[in-house]
Amino acid sequence: MTKRFLVTGGAGFIGSAVVRRLIGSTTHEVLVVDKLTYAGNLESLAPVADDPRYRFVRADIVDAAAMHRLFDEFSPDVVMHLAAESHVDRSIDGPGDFIQTNIVGTYSLLQAALAHWRALPAPRRNGFRFHHISTDEVFGSLGAEGLFQEDTPYQPKSPYSASKAGSDHLARAWHHTYGLPVVITNCSNNYGPYHFPEKLIPLTIIKALRGEAIPVYGTGANVRDWLHVEDHADALLLAAERGEIGESYNIGGRNERTNLEVVQAICGLLDELAPDAAIGSRAKLISFVADRPGHDARYAIDASKVERELGWRARYNFDDGLRQTVQWYLDNRTWWERVRSGVYRGERLGVAI
């Protein structure tokens, strides 16, 4: 059955993958609501821009009146809420935007969704879903052993993760208190095409390609569980359409790597795919810099619930996914050169003196 999806943050990294998937492989209609901050990029939606089932509105989710209006006009069956300030280093330098968008913005969206849901006729009301997309960082940091489960207690440690934990609590509360049909997903670090070049993988690819020093925080020993963005988009569509109301699902790629291993792998791939005699071996560009304040040691996800209950399987292993990603950045220079020519210029963020 064709449904109407309102996707916030659809011009961002993960949101655009979700929208490309919704338009490319379903019959659903999509309204993207995005403020187009430095992280939002309409070029990431160019592959679907001419499709009659796709619409875009520039709006701030904090703007309650605008959200109520958009719900009235578009009348969604499903809300996929991805709009957020998403970069930990930026949250250290300027937490205010994170509180506004991630907490106040989620609140105004929940209120608009609640008013809309209450006014729907019964069959549509029963099918309505509010899907809140969140992070595994709400669980805090792991030691060498163990995995985050859905019932792991929340222990956020950065302004970013604290603001996302706050938004998760609000979404849960709107379900328990008002009955809004909410589904939550918490996922690990994503990577893949169209990733804004301030995050570890695209930043490393671009710096290594240009023969510039590649910054690695601390000793590079921090561990992340990498999830390909297209695998994540598949899981998100399953959760949005088939997730159990009031439940949360952890999504991860079972690809634990230290940051140093990731950077070294990218260097090796670029030496193979884009050899440059003037640069030589990229690994020698690696430069250890002062660690991020409060840097969480390890994140790792137990994804067995989403696999068991929603039938999701990751299609990419990390080696293949990383190769595909590096090749994408080599093939799509125009995309990242335009993105980089905007506000963000690859400077170090989040030092918190």
Ligand SMILES: NC(=O)c1ccc[n+]([C@@H]2O[C@H](COP(=O)([O-])OP(=O)(O)OC[C@H]3O[C@@H](n4cnc5c(N)ncnc54)[C@H](O)[C@@H]3O)[C@@H](O)[C@H]2O)c1
């Ligand atoms: N990238 C990851 O590895 C990761 C991991 C776990 C969870 N998440 C979560 O997934 C979601 C998407 O992450 P991403 O990496 O695609 O983020 P992103 O930073 O690439 O994109 C965020 C999008 O939200 C938009 N936006 C920001 N503030 C807004 C506002 N006030 N109103 C409307 N739009 C606004 C931006 O313009 C941008 O298009 C976020 O909620 C994030 O917390 C991301």
